[in-house]
Amino acid sequence: MRRVLVLGGTREARDLAALLHADPAVSVVSSLAGRVREPVLPVGEVRVGGFGGRDALAEWMRGNRIDAVVDATHPFATRITANAAWACARAGAALLVLRRPEWVAGEGDRWHAVRDLAEAAREVPALGRRVFLTIGRQGVDAFAGAPGRYLVRAIDPPEVAMPAEATLLLDRGPFTLESEIALMREHRIEVLVTKNSGGALTSAKLGAARELGVPVLMVARTPVPPGVASTSDPTAAARWASGVA
Template sequence: MRHILILGGTTEARQLAAELAAEPTVRVTSSLAGRVAEQRLPAGEVRVGGFGGPAGLAEWLRSQHVHTLIDATHPFAQVISRNAAEAAAADHVPLFALRRPSWVPVPGDRWHPVGSLAEAAEALPALGRRALLTTGRLGLAAFAGVEGVHLVARSVERPDPPLPPDLVVLLDRGPFQLDGERDVFREHRIDLLVTKDSGGAATAPKLAVARELGLPVVIVRRPELPSGVRAVADVAGVLELLRAS
């Protein structure tokens, strides 16, 4: 029985867990950070909470006899990705990162790439007056000092302070559809979009609406994977590698 640990929380992580849970020779465990109160639990075994850094994760890999580690976290979850790389190297456990491809601009896009949420906040006043933020509730503190721009932030759960002074929070969860995104832009008179390069189709319609309207998009570049970690673009690719190992 091969034990595979998935560091999850993404749609792809749940899809992978479902595929592996159907394999009779595989034990699959999904680890969730626990930051969202109403989790969508994947198939197979589930654990919630941190490991206590790379040393704690390495100990868990050893004690649970993990055969392969899959980092299927959000592309911006830098800490857990770094911990996974260190733990896998320490225990000589194969590690793959399941990462949906980055978004690529097409004709009509007005993208303004930045390296961080802080840079995104600095860019806002020169680009618009009513911005839709889809950067996640944990990143809103970076915009707390923004003045002169009305911010509409979309979040799965209500964010904690510090928050921007002129803020409306939309509680919603993807995937999002094109017509629904058009309604959001129209109702809130959005003239600027701020997002992270999360990739994938579930949240891409907002980019299409910004393109339709000719609006600028401040897009935060995703961080690089830790050195030596192999990225796999989709669930099918991970399954192929696992079956070949």
């Protein structure tokens, strides 16, 4: 039986786990980092909590005879991806990165590409003072010293410094276009800050920004490490993990 580790926490990871769980020739375990208090769990075997670094991950993989790893973590979980690449090389396991496609600007969008959150914080004052911050709870402290009034939306409360003038909204997608427009109007949002995570669960905010003429500071992804195979299709990832492709 082929042993597969899915580094998860995303919708794509849950879809993949379901496909692999249905394959009698595959034994799959999904690993969640444990950073969300009430995560949506995939089907099948699940472990919650970090491995303790790349060395511990490689040791765990060897001890559990892992043949293949699919990194289906959040597109901005770059440290996990780097650790997975290192650990797979040491443990002799194959690695595939499963990433949803990026969002692409369309007609009417007013996107400003930035490399990271620090650059986004520097650019905010030039675009507006009422800011909708939708980057999750990690990295909010990059805006702690930035001027303006912030609406910070996250699933769990940030454990880092917040902007001086901030309203915290705890919520989880999917969101609708209508609700996002209403929220942005209620808080008189002048600029939206987000990461280019892709996917449909949280894309409605981009449509709302387009409708309202609100500029978007879009934080770019870090590329997949050189030499690591990747796909955006859970079905293709399942074929790869099962040894079919």
